[in-house]
């Protein structure tokens with residue numbers, strides 16, 4: 162499979178490494194500034210021009226929260242399936258879904274491609290369902306990431322919050338800012354720390370007067386994210402090119418993991 166990598170930063174490099182080891186070919190590395198990228202561009206449209214020129218089988222985007230939407234919009238008309246790992250843009254998910262339909266293309270997105278994290282989501286949903294039976298337990302989410310991360314809370318923390326809320330109907334509102342009044346019981350606090358080089362830590366607390374349960378997923382490095390993104394790309398390309406996966410829709414880790 163021929164891959165165009167848009168964003169040749171920490172994740173782009175790791176993905177190139179893993180994709181190549183699995184027998185894929187990275188035909189373009191595209192970045193705004195990265196000195197070792199094959200193509201330096203200044204806009205999403207210039208990125209699209211490179212893709213049109215190198216004709217990859219799949220495009221993988223790990224760029225910046227402010228850039229992802231414009232990239233997606235510029236790349237979708239080219240017809241190659243797109244895998245997006247960039248976080249912090251999903252408030253525009255409905256628009257993206259519409260663009261994917263209009264262009265009859267396919268887009269796979271995940272705020273977190275790690276298999277461990279995706280299993281953690283399931284563990285959290287089950288744990289939340291169990292704990293929700295007991296009024297004395299409150300819940301909250303905390304995450305930590307390296308100090309170069311551009312968005313907070315992490316996409317993963319927001320996804321975890323959705324699983325907590327799905328399983329616990331008493332939590333109906335996410336609060337990501339600091340509290341200046343006493344939290345209400347329906348509010349789910351999602352807090353963030355930015356420090357050093359942490360690749361990603363997420364904890365869910367279930368807390369009562371008597372005790373506390375803390376469930377934590379701790380990434381050791383970026384390998385799990387990169388491997389998941391390459392797997393998703395291989396799966397999407399194979400499915401779209403063979404016609405077993407329909408075009409015109411979004412795909413997520415739930416689609417990949419339910420096979």
Ligand SMILES: NC(=O)c1ccc[n+]([C@@H]2O[C@H](COP(=O)([O-])OP(=O)(O)OC[C@H]3O[C@@H](n4cnc5c(N)ncnc54)[C@H](O)[C@@H]3O)[C@@H](O)[C@H]2O)c1
Nearest residue numbers: 168170171172192193223224228246247248272273274386
């Ligand atoms: N989904 C996941 O599993 C997962 C895992 C880790 C990181 N991420 C997300 O991936 C994104 C990138 O993370 P990173 O650690 O590689 O960041 P990074 O800053 O190391 O690299 C991003 C690169 O993208 C380049 N860039 C920005 N806009 C661009 C554009 N329009 N075209 C081409 N290049 C562009 C930047 O110059 C930079 O070199 C972030 O949003 C991060 O939160 C997702």
